[in-house]
Amino acid sequence: xxxxxxxxxxxxxxxxxxxxxxxxxxxxxxxxxxxxxxxxxxxxxxxxxxxxxxxxxxxxxxxxxxxxxxxxxxxxxxxxxxxxxxxxxxxxxxxxxxxxxxxxxxxxxxxxxxxxxxxxxxxxxxxxxxxxxxxxxxxxxxxxxxxxxxxxxxxxxxxxxxxxxxxxxxxxxxxxxxxxxxxxxxxxxxxxxxxxxxxxxxxxxxxxxxxxxxxxxxxxxxxxxxxxxxxxxxxxxxxxxxxxxxxxxxxxxxxxxxxxxxxxxxxxxxxxxxxxxxxxxxxxxxxxxxxxxxxxxxxxxxxxxxxxxxxxxxxxxxxxxxxxxxxxxxxxxxxxxxxxxxxxxxxxxxxxxxxxxxxxxxxxxxxxxxxxxxxxxxxxxxxx
Amino acid sequence: xxxxxxxxxxxxxxxxxxxxxxxxxxxxxxxxxxxxxxxxxxxxxxxxxxxxxxxxxxxxxxxxxxxxxxxxxxxxxxxxxxxxxxxxxxxxxxxxxxxxxxxxxxxxxxxxxxxxxxxxxxxxxxxxxxxxxxxxxxxxxxxxxxxxxxxxxxxxxxxxxxxxxxxxxxxxxxxxxxxxxxxxxxxxxxxxxxxxxxxxxxxxxxxxxxxxxxxxxxxxxxxxxxxxxxxxxxxxxxxxxxxxxxxxxxxxxxxxxxxxxxxxxxxxxxxxxxxxxxxxxxxxxxxxxxxxxxxxxxxxxxxxxxxxxxxxxxxxxxxxxxxxxxxxxxxxxxxxxxxxxxxxxxxxxxxxxxxxxxxxxxxxxxxxxxxxxxxxxxxxxxxxxxxxxxxxxxxxxxxxxxxxxxxxxxxxxxxxxxxxxxxxxxxxxxxxxxxxxxxxxxxxxxxxxxxxxxxxxxxxxxxxxxxxxxxxxxxxxxxxxxxxxxxxxxxxxxxxxxxxxxxxxxxxxxxxxxxxxxxxxxxxxxxxxxxxxxxxxxxxxxxxxxxxxxxxxxxxxxxxxxxxxxxxxxxxxxxxxxxxxxxxxxxxxxxxxxxxxxxxxxxxxxxxx
Numbered sequence: 001x002x003x004x005x006x007x008x009x010x011x012x013x014x015x016x017x018x019x020x021x022x023x024x025x026x027x028x029x030x031x032x033x034x035x036x037x038x039x040x041x042x043x044x045x046x047x048x049x050x051x052x053x054x055x056x057x058x059x060x061x062x063x064x065x066x067x068x069x070x071x072x073x074x075x076x077x078x079x080x081x082x083x084x085x086x087x088x089x090x091x092x093x094x095x096x097x098x099x100x101x102x103x104x105x106x107x108x109x110x111x112x113x114x115x116x117x118x119x120x121x122x123x124x125x126x127x128x129x130x131x132x133x134x135x136x137x138x139x140x141x142x143x144x145x146x147x148x149x150x151x152x153x154x155x156x157x158x159x160x161x162x163x164x165x166x167x168x169x170x171x172x173x174x175x176x177x178x179x180x181x182x183x184x185x186x187x188x189x190x191x192x193x194x195x196x197x198x199x200x201x202x203x204x205x206x207x208x209x210x211x212x213x214x215x216x217x218x219x220x221x222x223x224x225x226x227x228x229x230x231x232x233x234x235x236x237x238x239x240x241x242x243x244x245x246x247x248x249x250x251x252x253x254x255x256x257x258x259x260x261x262x263x264x265x266x267x268x269x270x271x272x273x274x275x276x277x278x279x280x281x282x283x284x285x286x287x288x289x290x291x292x293x294x295x296x297x298x299x300x301x302x303x304x305x306x307x308x309x310x311x312x313x314x315x316x317x318x319x320x321x322x323x324x325x326x327x328x329x330x331x332x333x334x335x336x337x338x339x340x341x342x343x344x345x346x347x348x349x350x351x352x353x354x355x356x357x358x359x360x361x362x363x364x365x366x367x368x369x370x371x372x373x374x375x376x377x378x379x380x381x382x383x384x
Numbered sequence: 385x386x387x388x389x390x391x392x393x394x395x396x397x398x399x400x401x402x403x404x405x406x407x408x409x410x411x412x413x414x415x416x417x418x419x420x421x422x423x424x425x426x427x428x429x430x431x432x433x434x435x436x437x438x439x440x441x442x443x444x445x446x447x448x449x450x451x452x453x454x455x456x457x458x459x460x461x462x463x464x465x466x467x468x469x470x471x472x473x474x475x476x477x478x479x480x481x482x483x484x485x486x487x488x489x490x491x492x493x494x495x496x497x498x499x500x501x502x503x504x505x506x507x508x509x510x511x512x513x514x515x516x517x518x519x520x521x522x523x524x525x526x527x528x529x530x531x532x533x534x535x536x537x538x539x540x541x542x543x544x545x546x547x548x549x550x551x552x553x554x555x556x557x558x559x560x561x562x563x564x565x566x567x568x569x570x571x572x573x574x575x576x577x578x579x580x581x582x583x584x585x586x587x588x589x590x591x592x593x594x595x596x597x598x599x600x601x602x603x604x605x606x607x608x609x610x611x612x613x614x615x616x617x618x619x620x621x622x623x624x625x626x627x628x629x630x631x632x633x634x635x636x637x638x639x640x641x642x643x644x645x646x647x648x649x650x651x652x653x654x655x656x657x658x659x660x661x662x663x664x665x666x667x668x669x670x671x672x673x674x675x676x677x678x679x680x681x682x683x684x685x686x687x688x689x690x691x692x693x694x695x696x697x698x699x700x701x702x703x704x705x706x707x708x709x710x711x712x713x714x715x716x717x718x719x720x721x722x723x724x725x726x727x728x729x730x731x732x733x734x735x736x737x738x739x740x741x742x743x744x745x746x747x748x749x750x751x752x753x754x755x756x757x758x759x760x761x762x763x764x765x766x767x768x769x770x771x772x773x774x775x776x777x778x779x780x781x782x783x784x785x786x787x788x789x790x791x792x793x794x795x796x797x798x799x800x801x802x803x804x805x806x807x808x809x810x811x812x813x814x815x816x817x818x819x820x821x822x823x824x825x826x827x828x829x830x831x832x833x834x835x836x837x838x839x840x841x842x843x844x845x846x847x848x849x850x851x852x853x854x855x856x857x858x859x860x861x862x863x864x865x866x867x868x869x870x871x872x873x874x875x876x877x878x879x880x881x882x883x884x885x886x887x888x889x890x891x892x893x894x895x896x897x898x899x900x901x902x903x904x905x906x907x908x909x910x911x912x913x914x915x916x917x918x919x920x921x922x923x924x925x926x927x928x929x930x931x932x933x934x935x936x937x938x939x940x941x942x943x944x945x946x947x948x949x950x951x952x953x954x955x956x957x958x959x960x961x962x963x964x965x966x967x968x969x970x971x972x973x974x975x976x977x978x979x980x981x982x983x984x985x986x987x988x989x990x991x992x993x
Contacts, residue, residue: 140391141390141391141394144391182402185398185402186395186398186399186402187395188391188394188395188398239435241420241428242428242431242432242435243428243432244417244420244421244428245420245421245424245425245427245428245429245431245432246421246425246428246429246431246432247421247425248421248422248425248429249421249422249425258432258433258435258436258601259432259435259436262435262436262601262602262603262604262609263603263604264435264436264603264604278417278421282421283417283418283421283422286414286417287414287417290410290413290414293410294406294407294410297406298403298406301399301400301402301403301406304395304399305395305396305399305400310388310391310392310395313392313395313399314395317395317399317402321402321406324406324409328409328410328413331413332413335413335416335417335420337413337416
């Protein structure tokens with residue numbers, strides 16, 4: 001112990017170059033690979049053109065990659081100190097969207113910040129996990145199990161949920177809840193509470209049904225019976241399934257997808273890009289891409305397990321779960337397993353916000369990895 | 385550290401649990417994909433193909449119609465059209481306004497275009513104008529960059545080089561009726577036309593050919609992206625060859641001028657129709673691009689019925705042209721011999737009714753030959769008193785009256801051969817002798833078409849059951865017609881009387897005496913419009929008591945004839961509706977037509993198949 005106290009800081013406090021050296025380059029490589037799939041698919045969606053999407057997607061990814069690496073080498077204690085401020089900043093942005101946001105895709109979601117249109121609800125997913133991780137970092141096992149200590153995390157979770165739901169963006173709102181709930185679960189909140197909540201969701205679903213917008217109701221109804229309205233809301237799912245199924249084992253070939261290139265598919269560059277991928281590269285292509293996501297996300301969980309501080313553990317695995325939800329909901333949606341809720345496939349779908357979310361989140365996960373040996377006092381980081 | 389350990393334990397247990405769940409979820413997604421793409425892959429591949437592949441028809445090129453010399457009566461010509469693809473037009477109305485500066489589109493046309501645009505899917509081209517001339521077409525092509533959505537296109541459309549002169553025979557083409565559009569997928573092709581009248585309608589199946597198919601890849605809105613092999617080419621329709629002689633036909637039409645008339649010229653040996661004219665005509669080309677309402681109404685309302693093919697559909701009392709047939713019936717019955725004489729004082733009494741001869745002062749004493757040559761009515765009243773009406777009808781039917789020949793020409797009418805049975809059935813009355821007297825001079829209920837009169841004349845000339853045809857493609861044994869069931873001596877006698885008609889003292893002598901290259905035989909007829917032809921009945925309703933139209937109450941002028949007398953080659957019938965006298969109006973026409981026909985066919989003619 002004494003040695004540790006004497007030499008610990010020196011061993012833990014690495015230089016920036018040392019931190020770079022200890023980066024998990026496997027994750028960086030897999031991320032680049034996934035993004036490359038994205039470039040290819042956006043190239044295909046534009047009928048073999050770099051413009052308007054693929055080239056800009058590459059540019060954005062380049063910037064986001066630098067951002068990710070920068071975040072990764074910043075001391076984890078800074079991030080811990082920023083957890084609550086980030087949450088408040090996110091809430092402020094959500095309020096800003098409420099009043100001055102741009103309307104798009106059926107709801108107020110975008111905030112024009114000059115060089116890009118920011119979707120604060122995306123960033124909020126990270127902020128919620130950060131804040132909850134920060135909160136439980138200072139709680140003991142016993143405290144974590146008490147009902148009373150759920151009050152603050154409950155607010156951390158429900159306020160952004162309510163704001164995002166109001167936009168209305170049900171998909172993102174659910175993902176905020178789910179990501180936050182996963183973090184709570186990892187923090188040691190008793191399992192029975194989740195069971196109770198899960199059971200409670202059913203009456204809650206019926207309770208909020210009348211308050212859902214018609215388009216949201218339709219999406220859910222269509223999900224349960226997509227063939228009922230083949231040219232209406234169910235058309236998207238039906239066409240998507242045709243595209244997925246017709247790809248077969250190896251697909252129709254790059255740029256050869258008929259469902260996509262003849263415009264039978266909806267929202268190809270965003271929600272349904274996975275469908276385009278499977279149509280052109282088949283089950284094999286899909287397996288490789290899902291495998292890449294699996295590897296990256298498993299790394300996230302493993303980094304959590306290998307971390308010596310509770311904040312880092314909760315942050316890394318909470319974020320990994322939150323990002324997994326993206327993939328699960330998007331892929332489940334295009335296969336007709338989940339309602340069409342408008343969730344992009346991160347790094348592959350066109351759109352800056354989801355990419356930014358992913359890259360910031362992995363920046364943080366990598367930071368946890370780099371600083372896995374750092375111990376942090378229960379009350380705080382000692383930096384701020 | 386103990387507490388930290390506890391917390392870590394819970395954490396890592398739960399993290400592994402969630403990792404496991406993630407694995408299960410990813411596995412489930414993979415399984416679902418396996419189910420879609422491998423288990424049901426074939427089904428979805430078919431559905432993807434069904435989505436993208438559309439079978440489109442290729443319109444066949446229509447067969448052409450030729451006359452006996454290979455002259456084109458109906459052909460296909462390049463049709464220069466202007467089309468508009470609504471989805472490519474940024475703004476519809478400004479584009480239409482700009483197009484209007486180049487092509488004159490009337491309001492009716494414009495509203496039709498707008499209706500089409502609103503009904504069809506936006507990528508389907510709408511025809512703005514067709515039948516454009518080169519100048520307009522070129523101007524349009526120059527302006528096209530300023531006209532988003534406008535395209536030019538050269539398709540095929542029907543052209544009738546003969547125009548009016550063969551309209552009744554060949555007919556015309558027009559778009560299918562709206563209620564018929566679903567009868568054939570071809571009908572839904574833009575600009576597809578079908579035969580609406582005449583041979584074009586009758587031989588639609590033969591002329592049309594078979595549509596081809598091509599497989600095209602379409603996108604989600606149905607726009608064509610590219611063609612996929614294999615392509616099944618359309619099969620051109622069969623050509624139709626007619627026995628008609630176009631120069632003769634045109635000559636006849638020109639001779640008829642403004643008269644309302646029907647003329648048939650036949651080759652006696654083969655029965656080939658050389659000319660079949662109906663005047664006035666109409667331009668069938670007008671129908672191809674859609675006739676204007678004003679022109680259509682004018683055609684419908686014209687009292688000279690330009691839309692009616694008078695040569696086969698016009699039914700007229702044959703007048704004195706029937707007299708050879710009546711004389712033959714009497715000769716065959718042994719009621720008279722050629723030398724039997726009767727005295728004509730201008731009238732004939734039957735009961736309390738007086739029947740007049742056309743020659744008021746009477747012909748005096750004459751035999752059968754003189755009676756026909758001078759067309760004495762009284763002579764035939766005398767015969768008719770002894771001759772049963774059914775015997776006249778029987779003889780007339782042997783000469784082709786009261787029947788149709790099914791030549792493939794639209795609207796061939798039967799005419800009418802009154803008999804006792806006909807009277808009983810259709811008028812619920814018994815036959816009166818007075819009616820026989822009327823029929824014997826070709827008046828009364830009896831009706832015949834110019835075609836039937838021509839056939840009658842050909843049979844009188846040949847003694848064979850000459851049967852007409854106009855479509856040369858129809859196979860038949862043309863070298864032989866069965867002989868008529870008539871005593872050849874009696875027939876020769878009647879032939880002789882027809883020569884006498886043209887000679888000194890004959891009714892046609894004065895008008896036909898100009899020296900013809902060949903000797904002709906014939907018979908005049910002048911039919912009173914006491915009983916008007918069925919076809920004309922509607923057109924003339926109430927006209928008789930209207931003095932403004934004296935034309936409609938004038939007599940029909942008829943003439944039947946054949947030439948040359950020595951070796952009959954052509955038979956002709958001329959009916960000029962309300963033309964006046966048969967000898968003054970119809971006979972000279974017939975003479976000139978026969979002369980012209982014999983110019984072309986002087987010797988034994990070969991029939992072109």
